[in-house]
Amino acid sequence: MKTIEVKSKPYMPVNERILHLADNYKYRYSIDTNYVFYPNLRMWVVKAVLTIMDPKIRTAV
DSSP states (O other), X not given: OXXXXXXXXXXXXXXXXXXXXXXXXXXXEEEEEEEEEETXXXXXXXXXXXXXXXXXXXXXX
């Protein structure tokens, strides 16, 4: 897994974490992304939610 240095500490970027999840675990997962643009600040705010469905956990409907 590739890491980068942030504030003198190793950090694994999110794309590397997702690749690790896909390559090493048999869980189904989804990524939902929401974003908002604030024109007065000329800034985007992005929120990504990773949901991992563990096959061992069952839910009743």
